[in-house]
Amino acid sequence: MEKQRYERPLIKKLESSMPNKFGTRTEYVPMTHIDDVAVKDLIDKYESPLFVISEKTIRGNIRKARKAFENRYPKVQFAWSYKTNYLDAVCRTFHQEGSWAEVVSGFEFDKALNNKVDGSKIIFNGPDKTEEDIRKAIQHNALIHIDHLDELYSIQELATKAKKKARVAIRVNMDTGIYPMWDRFGFNYENGQAWDALNKIMRSEVMILEGLHTHIGTFMLSPNAYAVAAGKLADLAISIRDKYQHEVKYIDMGGGFASKNNLKGAYMPGADMNPTIDEFAEAITSTLINSNFKPDKLPLLILETGRALIDDAAHLLGTVISNKRLSDGRRTTIIDIGVNILFTSFWYDHKITPAQPFTQYTEDTVVYGPLCMNIDVIRDNVNLPLLNKGDHVVIQSVGAYNMTQWMQFITLRPRIVMIDTERKVHVIREKENLNQLLEFEHIPDHLKDFNL
Amino acid sequence: MHIKSDVAISDSGFVFVPATGESFTVNPIGAAIIHMLKENKSVEEVSKQIFENYKTDMATVEKDMNDFVAMLKQYSLIDTND
Amino acid sequence: MTKQILTIAVTGLNAIDSPGPGVPVIRGLKEAKAFNARIIGLSYESLEPGIYMHELVDKTYQIPYPSSGVEVLFERLKYIHNQEKLDVIIPNFDAEMFSFIKLASELKSMGVHTFLPTAEQFEERQKMNLPDFGKKYDITVPASEAVFTAGKLAEVLKEFEFPVVVKGKFYDAKIVYNYEQALSAFNDMAAKWGVPVILQEFVRGTEFDVTGLGDGKGNTVAAVLMRKQYITDKGKAWGGIAITDEKLLKLTKHFIKETKWGGGFELEFMKDKEGEFYLMEINPRIPAWVYLAVGVGQNIPEALTLLALGEKVKPYTSYESGKMFIRYSWDMIVELKEFEMISTTGEL
Known part of the structure; x- marks a missing residue:
């Protein structure tokens, strides 16, 4: 007789107050493949943990987003937000799909140049641009989005010295009815700061006002806030037109669209509740079209959407290290994925799906990472099927911020692979090794030797 | 180690304790273990049987059996008189 | 002429001290003049009394909590529809309305009808949108204001006269008579339900x-x-x-x-x-x-x-x-076997 599949024995007390999960047996479907490539094969070949990026999903996402806006508005340009995921393979996929680059530091600027993005198609945001950064941006004809007055004066001075005109926009912050209001970045609309800065630019000989920029928040759940923001930028653009007969070329609505992830504390799953890209597109484009721009003078609409385009294109594969029971009786599962590589587990309830078949029996489980640190919690309470040691899991929607904010802590960072549209697997970032890390370090002579 | 004699287990894996009115559900392996324990098999015998019938290793079985028996004790399904 | 038989699924079988509407809805359906109703109960927990009222409910299926998502609910409803050939579903809980509204057109294409408000x-x-609602449709509503931080509470309170009703984003309401009570209620609600907390005129x-x-x-x-x-x-x-x-x-x-x-x-x-x-x-x-x-x-x-x-x-x-x-309460005698069935198979 062939042996049956093993599952650990489970006994659950039926309590009247306890939600009964037997009705939810379809909640979990194993995720054995990603883009038709077996999870098991991926782990066998590239080890666990492993980030897996789907090129097909990225291209699908950006095409869908472009369509959502282009169907509603004549001139649309996306710019890939480097900080969300600046792996070159990811950036170049977006560039192939027509996206410009949106960067927030000299390092990211160099990365975009290195990716062969023409300087005039790089948008330079952020509060920290060094003089060297500004010189470089002016040199490359980049679009500099000014964050504060000190920066405005620096640009004035450096452009004058360079005898070259700087292409600029200002970042505007405003009350869009949402909380928190991101008033730490850019110039405020309501108190007149923004209008004041615009007048300074218009009077400058060395700055050309190309556009207006805002970025109202992150993981926004309200399309209406974007409509309010688009309306205020349109008002500013029209005031400039009326006063200086100068047409701004573009309106940059920034990013911040929510992905389908589940924010901690939200009752309904993000995939159901979070607005779709079409809803955001409708809010923004209808406001611009209904504003006082002449129909043939509508500005270019730029979008710096990051998270919503990349989050669901990446999965993190891992392996069960052990099952334990806490002193209070709670079941825990330790996996080889820690918060050092899954930073977003601090604000999302990431969906964890087994990569192999299982039964309908489930248990409330705390999922810990492998770090010897109390904060290393991936899910503090999740109803999971019964996993055995060595079983694989897939954590979904990890594409945004994890591969830029991850850190080498206790463990080395793992490989990242990309599955191309022909189902071919490419390593796009190697796993780290000790020697690479040691290259950064220097040991003073007197500390070289010791006896134990 | 005995399962209390009044503990009833049905085919669907529903466990009922008349003395306390409490009820539990178990998965098929859990039910198999309770059935064997009710037949007065020792924990070692039950473990061996599980190892023979399922695709797993002895270390896993022992670890999971320990945990399961501890849960049975916690839920007072085991006679403490032995 | 014999009346047509309709198979109608109904949720909210928790006829307890804070009752769900399912059982009274079913009583209405059973008394319908236009049709004879065959009732399929949809339950979340094993002890919802309606599950065991066999003279009202022909068969009950457990369904997943709204928090498991629309997709999971749809899978379960498809399964139930395959077994029972549903004509109509009447959802009765606030928390599940969103999911059923979202599924309405997909259900309809399977031949299952609902009659629900639109998503808009x-x-x-x-609750949070009530002031705008009142303005838009010219209906008098109590004045209310959303507060996001404790720091703003005092400022917003100036627009109100005590007592004031402090309401949580989703549930809970408390009547407060001074700033200190308002602050403590604000902190309570913000911790439980998140911001904003709503201040509402006490009528x-x-x-x-x-x-x-x-x-x-x-x-x-x-x-x-x-x-x-x-x-x-x-x-x-x-x-x-x-x-x-x-x-x-x-x-x-x-x-x-x-x-x-x-x-x-x-x-x-x-x-x-x-x-x-x-x-x-x-x-x-x-x-x-x-x-x-x-x-x-x-x-x-x-x-x-x-x-x-x-x-x-x-x-x-x-x-x-x-x-x-x-209203009155009524003690039913239920066989353990029935509780076992709904608990282990999710069907009774």
């Missing part, structure tokens, strides 16, 4: 409730007015009386006409001493006291079922006022 109607009547007066049915085109199909006579410590009516009030009926019809409400609803009003009605809350579903409406001549569950099926329904225009409902 559902959204704009949310002193008598509570009136309306249940009704709009056809989605602005017409009133049913509307019954009720005043609570006995309220439990959970704020639920344990007894109430059907009343007539021209002004309140007009307000209700105005609400249906302006919002083009589709589906059942409950409006909660407060009438102050000047006789002004304030709309306090809009529940986007049939209330648990709906059997009073059936009892006085407006079978809302029956009419809703017919509207779901796309049939023409003659609007109810009158009912017998002065009839009362008095």
